[in-house]
Amino acid sequence: MDKGLLIVVSGPSGAGKGTICKQLLDVEPDIMLSVSATTRAPRKGEVEGKNYYFMTKQHFEELIAKDEFLEYAHVYGNYYGTPKRYVQEKTAQGKDVLLEIDIQGALQVKEKYPHGVFIFILPPSMKELKQRIIHRGTESEAAIEQRFMAAFEEIDYVKKYDYCIINDDLGNAVDKVRAIIKAEKCKVTEDIEKIISRFKEEI
Amino acid sequence: MDKGLLIVVSGPSGAGKGTICKQLLDVEPDIMLSVSATTRAPRKGEVEGKNYYFMTKQHFEELIAKDEFLEYAHVYGNYYGTPKRYVQEKTAQGKDVLLEIDIQGALQVKEKYPHGVFIFILPPSMKELKQRIIHRGTESEAAIEQRFMAAFEEIDYVKKYDYCIINDDLGNAVDKVRAIIKAEKCKVTEDIEKIISRFKEEI
Numbered sequence: 001m002d003k004g005l006l007i008v009v010s011g012p013s014g015a016g017k018g019t020i021c022k023q024l025l026d027v028e029p030d031i032m033l034s035v036s037a038t039t040r041a042p043r044k045g046e047v048e049g050k051n052y053y054f055m056t057k058q059h060f061e062e063l064i065a066k067d068e069f070l071e072y073a074h075v076y077g078n079y080y081g082t083p084k085r086y087v088q089e090k091t092a093q094g095k096d097v098l099l100e101i102d103i104q105g106a107l108q109v110k111e112k113y114p115h116g117v118f119i120f121i122l123p124p125s126m127k128e129l130k131q132r133i134i135h136r137g138t139e140s141e142a143a144i145e146q147r148f149m150a151a152f153e154e155i156d157y158v159k160k161y162d163y164c165i166i167n168d169d170l171g172n173a174v175d176k177v178r179a180i181i182k183a184e185k186c187k188v189t190e191d192i193e194k195i196i197s198r199f200k201e202e203i
Numbered sequence: 204m205d206k207g208l209l210i211v212v213s214g215p216s217g218a219g220k221g222t223i224c225k226q227l228l229d230v231e232p233d234i235m236l237s238v239s240a241t242t243r244a245p246r247k248g249e250v251e252g253k254n255y256y257f258m259t260k261q262h263f264e265e266l267i268a269k270d271e272f273l274e275y276a277h278v279y280g281n282y283y284g285t286p287k288r289y290v291q292e293k294t295a296q297g298k299d300v301l302l303e304i305d306i307q308g309a310l311q312v313k314e315k316y317p318h319g320v321f322i323f324i325l326p327p328s329m330k331e332l333k334q335r336i337i338h339r340g341t342e343s344e345a346a347i348e349q350r351f352m353a354a355f356e357e358i359d360y361v362k363k364y365d366y367c368i369i370n371d372d373l374g375n376a377v378d379k380v381r382a383i384i385k386a387e388k389c390k391v392t393e394d395i396e397k398i399i400s401r402f403k404e405e406i
Contacts, residue, residue, distance in 0.1 A: 163389040183386035
């Protein structure tokens with residue numbers, strides 16, 4: 001059986017990667033969403049193993065020490081990370097795994113999993129990105145400007161990705177992700193020798 | 204404007220590349236089919252510039268000398284080749300150009316146009332390939348065996364291609380080619396610097 005793909009959808013905040021991933025999972029129910037681990041407390045309604053794997057700081061740090069994360073970050077006193085095992089198990093079973101993640105996280109994943117499929121989501125325009133950041137929260141003007149400048153800088157990291165999608169139309173953007181997944185499954189990789197042998201054996 | 208793609212669809216005879224290309228052009232009328240040049244005489248109904256560019260042997264050899272072919276071959280006393288100019292003009296205009304071609308031709312094209320998209324079509328099985336070769340003509344058993352063995356050997360060249368599609372269902376195979384084209388347009392290439400600059404300038 002062929003291995004599944006690790007599909008990493010990433011980009012600056014406000015580019016719309018969350019909406020794209022949600023819609024992708026609706027139309028491609030066989031794709032598995034990678035569930036993150038965190039040390040923060042569950043919020044009302046959050047389900048263990050669905051929204052997050054909730055764990056103690058000590059356990060999280062043990063997993064870090066055992067190199068059990070594809071990536072992790074420490075944000076406002078809590079850890080967040082992507083457990084390696086889930087991705088490994090599912091892809092080994094031939095399932096595609098989707099990871100929706102910020103740029104710093106994606107770059108960490110790429111170091112450990114270079115054969116993943118790295119997709120960068122760009123907003124339709126910088127103007128539009130600013131509007132989205134403004135509409136997102138109740139932040140001060142200075143905070144908005146800072147967030148916007150961070151996104152502006154982060155866009156340069158697109159160079160490290162395999163694909164770039166401009167999110168000017170949600171349906172089109174989702175279609176593009178689906179096309180990328182379909183195309184990646186047709187790619188000639190080092191496994192091709194095995195495929196040829198299998199193919200020729202049957203005569 | 205972005206450059207168009209050169210899409211090379213190739214594979215052993217009997218794999219079904221002709222049928223796939225015909226259907227692809229039906230559903231994607233914006234893709235331009237590359238027209239070959241030949242020194243053989245036009246057959247009844249064949250139209251200059253549509254079926255072939257018909258030309259004298261002398262003219263063909265002049266074009267060879269000027270390196271005007273992406274690939275060419277000499278078959279049973281006639282030349283057949285893919286003029287470079289058509290591909291260059293159309294792709295420069297942002298049009299995608301489709302080339303349906305045998306494996307030897309495709310490998311020549313790859314030397315001159317390595318940034319093309321090379322797609323290898325495999326028959327559903329070797330057994331099925333043999334059936335297709337048998338049904339195709341009124342050839343002797345020895346000729347069929349020879350043609351089959353040639354196809355058998357040629358399959359190893361799939362390693363030189365970017366993508367491989369098993370043609371076990373025509374509709375699926377065409378969908379895969381379309382997905383590959385869509386995905387290739389999202390690929391991060393050296394042009395990404397220009398895209399980022401354009402993107403950032405507009406603020």
